[in-house]
Amino acid sequence: MVQDFFRASFATLFILLSQSIAFSQDELPAWNQWRGPERTGVVIGPAWPRSLNEDSLERSWRVELPPSYSGPVLSDRAVFVTGTENKETEVVLALDRNTGAELWRAEWPGSMSVPFFAASNGSWIRATPVYDGSSLYVAGMRDVLVSLDAETGEEQWRVDFVKELGTPVPSFGFASSPLLDGNFLYVQAGASLIKLDKETGEIVWRVLKDDGGMMGSAFSSPTIATLSGKRQLLVQTRLRLAGVDPDSGEVLWEQDVPNFRGMNILTPIPFENGVFTSSYRNKAWYYEISRTDERFNATEKWSNNAQAYMSTPVVIDNHAYLHLQNRRFTCIDLRTGERTWTSEPFGKYCSMVAKKDLILALDERGILLLIRASREKFELLDERKVSDEETWAHVAVSGPDVIVRELNAVSVFQWRKPAPEDTDRN
CATH class of the missing domain: 2.40.128 (Lipocalin)
Structure with missing residues (x-):
């Protein structure tokens, strides 16, 4: 009986430890950027x-x-959040992941007012930061990018794109979330796509210039995919979709995206050998990317009447689950373009x-x-x-x-x- 008791106790302890281990493994990689570790909105781990x-x-x-539209990002120890305080100062805080206690705080002047319909919701900081394990990179509304030591909050470098490039402050602020890839950062700022050295903030190259006109930089955030055998940045500006070589900055292909006042907002979604996107008051499209020798081409494979607004879809088993301008969800077969259902x-x-x-x-x-x-x-x-x-x-x-x-x-x-x-x- 004693042996049975110890066997049962050991089995119970093993189950509890297994569950605990599963969750601790699932914490890595942390949610360190816009839409998570792979920028897909998909996570792994226990059910x-x-x-x-x-x-x-x-x-x-x-x-x-203080108020903010930026998404939180996490390390194994901290939750990093931003805010706009008293409509004049942008703040970044690191909070203890277990308790919420403040670990550090950084700030800089960042006041501006956004125009039109967006003003009713407030002129708060918008872009989601990115964390690389030691540094936190934060985009401020007035087209600045700041590198902070993630342990202390100490500022390491800052790039003011308005001063550096002579471009205007974007009307809706710096809205696109920075992308980290290896030793470099990619941002849609200064009415362009820019590559920077993450250690120094030095600009390596700048392409897709002046795409946003008087309204300024893009709302969408870049991502990375391999299409037609070529690893490339997928970039949606206010007017078009493009594939860009991350090393050289060469624009590999471009495709105009019909839009209403440049409101191409969601992050483009790579699927198989093409890209899905959808825009406000327009449609949804899937563009197939082909390659002949060194020449790339984007060809519309299908379109449908789904009209996205700001939400980026998640892809599960070849289907995109998308939230629409009319407040409904829809499911789209990415291979055929068929909408299989639409919700209330x-x-x-x-x-x-x-x-x-x-x-x-x-x-x-x-x-x-x-x-x-x-x-x-x-x-x-x-x-x-x-x-x-x-x-x-x-x-x-x-x-x-x-x-x-x-x-x-x-x-x-x-x-x-x-x-x-x-x-x-x-």
């Missing part, structure tokens, strides 16, 4: 519960902050993170949605109000942590361990 109630998702802590309306905007067959979507009303990724029908598994404030910033997920950047605060929630049946189904 999520199929519920958002407090037994499944529990709030760990909440800290009030939700919020104006949703940021989405996917794991296996589940999508976690945060809309700007502070409502978190848990959606099953089905190509046959829209299937909402659960929803929960997680904030009384607006939540325009991209939701972040790292290991057991779900980080929600409210307009004036940040909240960290934690998944509880999924039930065995949830793990089996997922």
Whole structure:
């Protein structure tokens, strides 16, 4: 009997340790940039519960902050957030990932007012920073890029693109999130695409100049893909889509994207040997990228009537799950362009993170949605109000942590361990 007791106790301890180990492994790589480690909005690791109630998702802590639209980024120790304080100063804070305690704070002047419809929502800092393991790179509204020591918050270098290039401050601020690749940063700033040395801030090359006209730099954020055997930057400016050689800056191919007032906002999505995009008040397109010798061409393979707004889709099993201008979700077969279903309306905007067959979507009303990724029908598994404030910033997920950047605060929630049946189904 004693032996049976020890065997049972050891088995229980082993299960608990295995669950704990699974979550600690899942914390790496951390959510270190716009749309996560691979810039796809897709994460790996243990299955999520199929519920958002407090037994499944529990709030760990909440800290009030100056307002911001920037998404949070994480290291294994800290949550990095930005804000615009008193409409005149941009701030960056590192908060302890476990408790929310402030580790350090950096700031600089960053006041400006955005025009038109955007003004009603506030002129807050917009771009999501990027973290490389030792430094944090932050884009300020007045077209500046600042490198900070991630351990101390000490400023390492700063590039003011307005002063450096003689370009105007972009009307809607620096909205595109910086991309890190090896020893270099790529930013859509100074009405162009720019490559910088991450150690020094030195500009290496600048292409796709003056694309935004009087309204300034792009809203979309660049990403990287290999198309037709060539690794390249995928860049959506306010007017067109392009593939750019990351080493030389050579523009490999370009494709005009129909737009309304340059509102090409979502991050272009590489799929197989082409690129998916969609624009406000227009359509959705898939462009196939071909190569003859050293010449690249973009050819429209299909289009449909889906009209995106600001949300970038997630791709699961060859299907894009996209939130639309009309507040509905839709599912698009990326191989054929067929829209397989469209949902009822939700919020104006949703940021989405996917794991296996589940999508976690945060809309700007502070409502978190848990959606099953089905190509046959829209299937909402659960929803929960997680904030009384607006939540325009991209939701972040790292290991057991779900980080929600409210307009004036940040909240960290934690998944509880999924039930065995949830793990089996997922």
